Amino acid sequence: MNTYFDFNRTGLLIQRYFLERFRSELIYWSIMAIVFMFIRNNIAVIGGLIFIAGIFYAARFFREIHSRTNGINYFMIPATQVEKLTVSLLFTIVYFYGMMILAYIVGNLLGTLFTNLLANISFFSFDLRLFHSVDLKWTLFESKQYSNIFTGDLKYQAPYIALFMKYLLLTQSIFTLGGIYFKNNQAFKTILSVIVLLFAFSIISVVELKIFAGTTSVNANSAESVITMHGVFHTIMSAIFAYLVPVYLWIISYFRLTEKEV
Amino acid sequence: MEIIQKIIQLNEVNFSYQKNRPLLSGLSLQLDPGHIYGLLGRNGEGKSTLLKLIAGLVFPQKGSIDVLGFEARKRRLQMLQDIYFFPEELPVFNLTVRELEKIYAPFYPQFSIEQFNHYLKEFDIPDKNWNLSRLSFGQKKKVMIAFGLATNTKIMLMDEPTNGLDIPSKGQFRRIIASTLEANRCLLISTHQVRDLDSLIDSIIIMDEHEIVFSEPIDVITDKLSFKVYDTNEKDDSVIYSEDNLRGYYQVRENRNHEDSKLDIELLFNAILANKKRIKNIF
Numbered sequence: 001m002n003t004y005f006d007f008n009r010t011g012l013l014i015q016r017y018f019l020e021r022f023r024s025e026l027i028y029w030s031i032m033a034i035v036f037m038f039i040r041n042n043i044a045v046i047g048g049l050i051f052i053a054g055i056f057y058a059a060r061f062f063r064e065i066h067s068r069t070n071g072i073n074y075f076m077i078p079a080t081q082v083e084k085l086t087v088s089l090l091f092t093i094v095y096f097y098g099m100m101i102l103a104y105i106v107g108n109l110l111g112t113l114f115t116n117l118l119a120n121i122s123f124f125s126f127d128l129r130l131f132h133s134v135d136l137k138w139t140l141f142e143s144k145q146y147s148n149i150f151t152g153d154l155k156y157q158a159p160y161i162a163l164f165m166k167y168l169l170l171t172q173s174i175f176t177l178g179g180i181y182f183k184n185n186q187a188f189k190t191i192l193s194v195i196v197l198l199f200a201f202s203i204i205s206v207v208e209l210k211i212f213a214g215t216t217s218v219n220a221n222s223a224e225s226v227i228t229m230h231g232v233f234h235t236i237m238s239a240i241f242a243y244l245v246p247v248y249l250w251i252i253s254y255f256r257l258t259e260k261e262v
Numbered sequence: 263m264e265i266i267q268k269i270i271q272l273n274e275v276n277f278s279y280q281k282n283r284p285l286l287s288g289l290s291l292q293l294d295p296g297h298i299y300g301l302l303g304r305n306g307e308g309k310s311t312l313l314k315l316i317a318g319l320v321f322p323q324k325g326s327i328d329v330l331g332f333e334a335r336k337r338r339l340q341m342l343q344d345i346y347f348f349p350e351e352l353p354v355f356n357l358t359v360r361e362l363e364k365i366y367a368p369f370y371p372q373f374s375i376e377q378f379n380h381y382l383k384e385f386d387i388p389d390k391n392w393n394l395s396r397l398s399f400g401q402k403k404k405v406m407i408a409f410g411l412a413t414n415t416k417i418m419l420m421d422e423p424t425n426g427l428d429i430p431s432k433g434q435f436r437r438i439i440a441s442t443l444e445a446n447r448c449l450l451i452s453t454h455q456v457r458d459l460d461s462l463i464d465s466i467i468i469m470d471e472h473e474i475v476f477s478e479p480i481d482v483i484t485d486k487l488s489f490k491v492y493d494t495n496e497k498d499d500s501v502i503y504s505e506d507n508l509r510g511y512y513q514v515r516e517n518r519n520h521e522d523s524k525l526d527i528e529l530l531f532n533a534i535l536a537n538k539k540r541i542k543n544i545f
Contacts, residue, residue: 003339009369016365020356073353075319078342078369258337262319 005086009079013087016077028057029103036107037114041139043160050100050164055175058092059186062179071262081258089250092179093172097165104140112136140164166242173246177253180260268328269295269417269448270316275325277308277315285311286472289325295416296445297479298462301452302531303469309452310350312469313419316450317347330416343371346410350421352402359405360390372414381408384434399426407435411442420451424458432458456527466527468534476534478545480525486544487533488517489526502540503533516544 018025032053039045064070077084118131144157157163178190270293277286285308293299303309314320315327318334318341327334332341355362359382367373382390385404394402403426410418424432439462443449450467453459466483468476487502495504495511503514512526514533534541 012365012368019361019365023356067353069349069351069353072314072317072319072347072349075337076317076342076345076347077366078339080339081337259321261321262314 004080005082006080010083010086013077013079013083014090017087017091029099032100032103033107033110036104037111040104040108040111041137043139043142046104046140047160047164050168051171053100054092054096054168054172055187055191057096058172058175058179059190061088061092062176062186065180065257065260065262066183068262071260075260075262081254085250085254085257088176088253092176093169096172097168101140101161108136108138108140169243169246170241173249173253177249177256180253180256268292269330270450271326271328272315273326273328275315275322275327277311277320277322279311284472286315286322289473291467291474291477293448293450295448296443297465298439298443298449298451299465299467300456300459300463300527301450301467301469302454302456302527304535305454307469308472309469310421313347313421313450313452316417317345317419319347343369344416346370346413346415346418348406348410348418348420348423350425352399352406355394357395358391358393359387362394362405362409363390366409367412370413370415374412374414377414378408378412381411381438384408384438385431386434400428400431403427404431404434407438411438414447416447418447418449420449422453422455423451424453424455436462456531460525460527463527466530468531470535470538475538476541476545482545483530484517484523484525485520486517487530487541488515488521488523489513489529490515490523502537502544503529505529505532 035049036046039049064074074084112134115131116133119133121131140161141159143159144163174194175187175190178193179186182189270291272289272291275286275289276284277289278284289312301309301312311320315322316329316334318327318329318337321335330341330344332338334341357365363375363378367375367378382388382405385408387401387405387408392401394405397405403423407420407423410420424435427435436459439449451459451463463480465479466476467474489512491510491512493510495506497504500515500518501513502516505512512529514529517523
C-alpha cells in the first residue's frame with residue numbers, strides 16, 4: 001500500500017466530488033454556457049469572466065473544509081493530504097479550465113444558432129428584424145495579432161486560450177491558498193489580501209526608486225522613463241511568476257491543509 | 263491477529279479554544295482494545311473536544327496524543343483507515359445509501375458489505391436507493407452508524423450516538439454495538455444518555471473541571487462500590503452519596519463486604535461529582 005500517493009484513492013476522491021455535487025456542478029456550468037451565449041465575441045469580457053468565475057469556483061470548492069460537520073467528514077476520509085490537495089488542484093485548475101472551454105464552445109454554438117434563428121424571424125406584421133445573421137467565430141481560440149513598428153512584420157501571440165491558462169495557473173493557485181486559509185468569504189478576503197500585497201509591493205518600488213534614482217516621480221509621457229525588462233532576465237521573471245510561484249503556493253496550501261483544525 | 267496494547271494514549275494534554283480559557287489541562291488517558299468506554303461529563307467539559315483531539319481534528323497546545331502508534335495531529339493514512347469518527351451533527355450528504363457505500367467504503371480496507379447490509383436490515387433501512395438528504399435525522403444516523411460499524415476500524419469514536427434515535431432504535435443500537443466488539447477494537451462513546459448505554463459500556467471515564475477525574479472498568483467499580491436502594495436514609499461511614507426518590511434512598515456505598523449490585527451510572531456520576539476526593543481514595 002502506497003502511503004503517500006495512490007491513484008485509486010485519488011480516483012475515489014474525484015468520484016466522491018462528482019457524486020456529491022453533481023447537481024450544483026450541472027447548474028454552475030449551465031449558467032456559464034448561458035452567459036457565454038451573450039458574450040462570446042468580446043475577448044476582454046470572456047477573460048474577465050473566466051478569472052472571476054475561477055475565483056468563486058475555488059472559494060466554493062473549499063467551503064467544505066470550513067464547515068464543522070462536513071469538514072470532519074473531509075478530514076476523516078482515509079486519503080493522504082497530498083491526494084486531497086491534488087484533487088483540489090485538479091478541480092480548481094484542470095477541470096475548471098476544461099469545463100470553461102466546454103461551456104464556451106456550447107455557449108458560442110447555441111448563441112450563434114439562436115441569433116441566426118431570430119434573424120430569420122420577422123417581428124410584427126411588417127418586416128422588422130431585430131437580429132442580424134452572424135458567422136460562427138471562435139474568439140477564444142484566436143491569436144492576438146500585432147505588427148512590429150520597425151519592420152512592419154505581422155506577429156502572432158499564443159492563442160488567448162493558452163495565455164489565459166498561463167495566468168489562470170497563477171490566479172487559481174492564489175485562490176486555492178485563499179480558499180484553504182480563510183474561513184468565510186474566501187473570494188473577497190483573498191482579493192483584499194492580493195490588493196494589500198500589491199500595494200505593499202508598489203510602496204517598496206517607490207522606495208527603491210527614491211534610493212536608486214533619487215526621485216519618486218516618473219514622467220509617464222517620457223519614453224526614457226518606461227522601465228521594461230529585456231532578454232534573459234525578462235524570460236526568467238516571467239517563468240518564475242507563471243510556473244514557480246504557483247508551485248510555491250501549492251506547497252503552502254499543502255502545509256495549511258495539513259495544519260487545518262475543524 | 264495482532265492485538266495492540268494502548269490503542270490510544272494521551273499524555274499531559276492541554277487544549278483551549280481561547281487563550282486564558284483552558285478547556286483541557288494536563289489530561290492523561292490510556293485506552294485499550296477490547297473495551298467499550300463511556301465518556302461522561304457535564305455540558306462544556308470538553309468531551310466532544312477530547313474525541314476530536316483523538317481523531318486529529320484539533321491539535322493540543324501541549325502534550326502528546328498517540329493513536330495506533332501515530333501522532334494524531336498528523337492524520338496519517340494508516341491511522342485514518344483504522345479510526346471512524348461519528349459526530350453528533352451529521353454531515354450533509356446528497357447521496358443514496360448505495361452511493362455512500364460505493365464512494366466511501368473502498369477507503370476502508372476492512373469494510374464489509376455483508377455487515378453493512380446486515381446492520382441496515384437490523385436498523386429497518388430496507389432500501390439502499392434512499393437519498394440521505396431526504397431521510398429523517400434518526401434514519402440518517404442509523405445509516406451512518408451501520409456504515410461506521412461495517413468499516414471494522416480498530417477505533418470508533420461516537421459523539422452522542424443515541425440522540426435522535428427512537429426507543430426501538432436505541433435497543434437495536436445496543437444490540438448491534440454489543441455484537442461488534444472484538445478483542446482488537448475500541449469504542450469510545452461520549453453521551454449524556456447514560457440509561458441508553460448502561461448495559462453496553464464496560465469502562466467509564468468521567469470528566470469534570472476540564473480533567474479526567476475517574477476512569478475505571480465496571481467490574482472494578484462494582485467490586486469497590488455498591489449501588490442499592492434503601493428504605494431509610496441511614497448514613498454510616500460507608501455511604502458516599504445518597505439521593506431520594508419515590509422508591510426510597512438510592513445510595514452509593516463502599517462495598518466493604520463485596521456484595522453484588524448493579525451499577526447505576528447516573529448515581530455513580532453524581533457521587534463522583536459530589537465526592538471526588540473520597541472516590542479517588544477508594545480507587
